[in-house]
Amino acid sequence: MNLIEKIENITDKCISCGFCESVCPTLGANEYNSVFGARGRVILADFALKHPGNNMELGDSFYSCLDCYACVNVCPAGVNAGVVSELMKEYIVSGASGNKNPIAELIKDSIIKYENPLGLKKEAAEWAYGIEFNKSDTVIITGHMYQMMPYTRAINKVRKYIDEAVVRGIASAIKNHIPLIKLSRHFYDAGLREKMNRDLKNIVSMLKSSGVEFDYLGSDEPYPGMFLYDLGYMEEFKAYALKVYNLLKERGIKKIITVDPHTHDLLMNVYPEYIPEFGIEVVYYTDLLNLKFKKFNGNITIQEPCHMVLHNNNFRAVDILNSIADVRMADRNGKLNMCCGGPDELLFPESAKKISVQRYAELKEKSDNVITICPLCYNNLAYDNKVEDFSEFVIDMISK
Amino acid sequence: MQKSTSAAVTELISGLGSKKILTTAEELVPFMKDASYISGKMPVAVCLPENAGEIAKILSICNKHRLDVTIRSAGTSLTGSSISGFPGVIISTMNLNRILEINTSSRYAVCEPGVRLDKLNQELKKYNFFYPPDPASSRASTVGGSLSTNAGGLRAVRYGATKEWVLGMDVVLPDGHIIRTGEYTLKRSAGYDLTALMIGSEGTLGVVTKAILKIEPLPESTAKIIGFYKDIESVGKTMDKIKSAGITPLIAEFMDLGTINSIRKGMGLEIPEYTKFLLMVDVDSPLEALNRKIESARNIFKEFTGDVNVITDIKRMDEIYAARKGAYSALLDLRENNNQLIVIGDVIVPSSELAGAMTEIEKCVRDDGVKATLFGHIGDGNIHANIFMDNTEEGRKNMEKLQMDIAKVAITHNGCVSAEHGIGTEKNRLLYEEYLERDSLYTLEIMKSIKKVFDPNNILNRGKIFYEPD
Incomplete structure (x- = not known):
């Protein structure tokens, strides 16, 4: 099946009932401009493919999709508008229609050249200075996710004051002088950096206390290429993923411990799809915890990660929290979970902000104590200090 | 341009x-x-x-x-x-999406048109209240859309359609005037009922910007009774007897074997092999009297079928309710290919006529040689024929013929061509046929005159409701 057939195979099933719009976070965040909603994306994709040569600007519609997959979980016809968006981004990147997003182009080039979206591969390993790891064929892969959050937060603080067209212009200029991207190392939220580094250390500490032996690749750990995949650069992703795989193979890695849901989903489900020989076991760190916990004196609510609950990946984190505290889930939970808006933070910060404010309010309605299980969720929902990452909440609950 | x-x-x-x-x-x-x-x-x-x-x-x-x-x-x-x-x-109207007020003592909620029905009920549940109209699309559909089509749903047998639940509204007219129809009161004897006129007008008269809706306390306790049948006549007789015995169900649904098969997994019930039809009835009562109510209904079921299930577990009831509500969607899996469409008919007859009308409709389906499954709201006589239409010129013609044949059955049985979905452009030919058969085309002329008063330049939803024969 070629790319167009793959897309039509999904869009043809759509009956335009609109159920997906009732759960699509980006629709409400864009004042119900349907092109920013799940159904609108499917209808637009179908129309664009049936009318080739149109002059429509398709990018914003598909790039703004959060890939949360809330849509397919309510669709009576089994249509995944998230996958349609992924494939349409590939269609746009192939040059078939629409304009490429300059920010996406910049990130792509940076990943390929520096193995990190902001050219910060070395900085992404700094959290682990001083920690001793075991020599092992099991390795922790951070995916650079916790480490990138302080930088994206600081960059977005500046972006708020700059017109979007200017931002895209700056991105194009940096793309033409790619080493300039490394200047981003000067833009970070110091408090958040300290906290994110602490979270990673906590995760390592809990794994060690659970008797797990594992290694860390340090500044050799490559970014796994998530943005290449998410932004539709499939040819580049295939080549890049193969490079990452070869590195892991050279190091004799047999098992990967992931610490964020995005990297987990990518390595668990996407890598084997593109690299058939990828036989490395992937396990989420919460599933390896073997600790005794105290009871939390109060209630909590949980922001479940879309890449686990809506992308059908099992993990034990919610069970662990249920064993510790009185959990009060938001009305939208499980298969109706609402995304935090995080995946839009780089390309559509305004939309990401609106979604996170709405979700934060929904969570706070249930409990003052919000637990996130993904660095992206934390970064987007931490409007007060009662929002905590799973690692920082749970480490305090370990029975001594 | x-x-x-x-x-x-x-x-x-x-x-x-x-x-x-x-x-x-x-x-x-x-x-x-x-x-x-x-x-x-x-x-x-x-x-x-x-x-x-x-x-x-x-x-x-x-x-x-x-x-x-x-x-x-x-x-x-x-x-x-x-x-x-x-x-x-x-x-x-999706950006007008606020619930402005909930008043449980006067029993009303004030909403903007973009509020989704499930969202409204989610809010009302916090007060132990609900808004009864529940079209199968309630996850997505809105107050505004349901007003404009006079939407019904599974609970219409007890609570009626949307028109029973609207006290008043604010409407913007084509010339920019904003008018109020109705008030916050349960009773009002004050000239022409423009609220009623607006409901079901499908956006041809004005734009609803605020609605005052009646709300109801949630039933105290409920039970679901399901019977399996070989023939539709026995289904009709069971229903007639239940209603004649003074039991007004909360929900009374029937479905044919095609529909049962599409939601078999979702319902999670043992279905006897002989089954051709299923009847599902929800009853409610104060907690202490529920068993008595269940027994009365079950005894009536037993007169017409040997296999009767009673479900009182709320989680199971919710699962079966969701499966039934998703019946139209589940039928999508029975399409022969992705290009095949399912067009849903929406005729209604007096409930006592349903068994007879169903037999004739089944004959229409056979005679026209078009694949279709049947389900509907037996309590109010609403039959949905789900027609599998090949997306070709011929497929469309076959579908339209079957729609017309079924419409004529409904008209003959003193029914109507549309119960709860509205007319739009899809059913305006059928509506014309209904008034033609009743020798009352002048009714349509009066409707057109009314539209002219509201919308003299005919800018609103032109082409909807009214069919113009060549």
Whole structure:
């Protein structure tokens, strides 16, 4: 099946009932401009493919999709508008229609050249200075996710004051002088950096206390290429993923411990799809915890990660929290979970902000104590200090 | 684009700002579809107003320039009501989406049109109340859309359709006037009932910007009784006897074998092999009297079938309710290919006529050689024929013939061609047929005259409801 057939195979099933719009976070965040909603994306994709040569600007519609997959979980016809968006981004990147997003182009080039979206591969390993790891064929892969959050937060603080067209212009200029991207190392939220580094250390500490032996690749750990995949650069992703795989193979890695849901989903489900020989076991760190916990004196609510609950990946984190505290889930939970808006933070910060404010309010309605299980969720929902990452909440609950 | 159209769009942009007026092709394309099988024309602009004042401004401009206007909220219409047959303007009411007030002592809720029905009920549940109309699309469909089609749903046997639950509304007329129809009171004897007139008018008279809705306490305790049957006559007799015994069910649904098969897994019930039809009845009562109510109903079921299930577990009841509500959707899996469409019929007959009408409708399906499954709201006589239509000229003709044949059965049995989905452009030929058969085409002329009073330039939802024969 070629790319167009793959897309039509999904869009043809759509009956335009609109159920997906009732759960699509980006629709409400864009004042119900349907092109920013799940159904609108499917209808637009179908129309664009049936009318080739149109002059429509398709990018914003598909790039703004959060890939949360809330849509397919309510669709009576089994249509995944998230996958349609992924494939349409590939269609746009192939040059078939629409304009490429300059920010996406910049990130792509940076990943390929520096193995990190902001050219910060070395900085992404700094959290682990001083920690001793075991020599092992099991390795922790951070995916650079916790480490990138302080930088994206600081960059977005500046972006708020700059017109979007200017931002895209700056991105194009940096793309033409790619080493300039490394200047981003000067833009970070110091408090958040300290906290994110602490979270990673906590995760390592809990794994060690659970008797797990594992290694860390340090500044050799490559970014796994998530943005290449998410932004539709499939040819580049295939080549890049193969490079990452070869590195892991050279190091004799047999098992990967992931610490964020995005990297987990990518390595668990996407890598084997593109690299058939990828036989490395992937396990989420919460599933390896073997600790005794105290009871939390109060209630909590949980922001479940879309890449686990809506992308059908099992993990034990919610069970662990249920064993510790009185959990009060938001009305939208499980298969109706609402995304935090995080995946839009780089390309559509305004939309990401609106979604996170709405979700934060929904969570706070249930409990003052919000637990996130993904660095992206934390970064987007931490409007007060009662929002905590799973690692920082749970480490305090370990029975001594 | 014509000069006057272009001038109107320019005026809209200067009046509301470019963010609220969409004009690029990629932004307009999604508004060419709703949940019907029909495709609309690409609009020249889509307006995203936030309040009644902005809607008044939009309508005044369009009225001045004689520009066609289609009103749309969630776009879940099954009859093409929310798409346009003309390249005009679409007004989306989705940004008017606040629940303004909930008053449990006077028992009303005040809502804007873009509030989704499930969202409203989620809020009301916090007070132990609910808003009864529950179309199968309630996850997505809105207060505005359900008012404009007089939507019904599973609970209509007890609570009736939307028109029973609206006390009043604010409406913007094509010339920009904002009027109030009705009030917050349960009773009102004050001239013509314009609230009733607006309900079911499918956006042809004005734009609803606020609705005062009646609300009801949630039933105290409920039970679901399900029986399996070899023939539709026994289903009809069971239902007649239940109602004659003074039991008014909360829900009374029937489905044929095709429908049962499509939701078999979702329901999770043991289905006897002989089954051709299923009857599902929900009863309610104060907790202490529920068992007595269940026994009365079960005894009636037992007179007509040997296999009766009683379910009182709330989780199981919710699962079966969700499966039934998703029946139309589940049928999608039975399509022979992705291009096959399911067109849903919506006739209604007096409930006592249902068994007879069903037998004739089954014959129509056989005679026309079109694949169709049947389910519906037996308590109120509403039959949905789900017609599998090949997306070809011939497929469309076959579907239209079957729709007309079924409509004629309903008309013969003193029924109507549309119970709860509205007319749109899909059923205007059937509506014409109904009044023709009743020798009452003048009724349609009166409706047209009323429309002229509200919308003298015929800008609102042109082509909807009224069929113009050659």
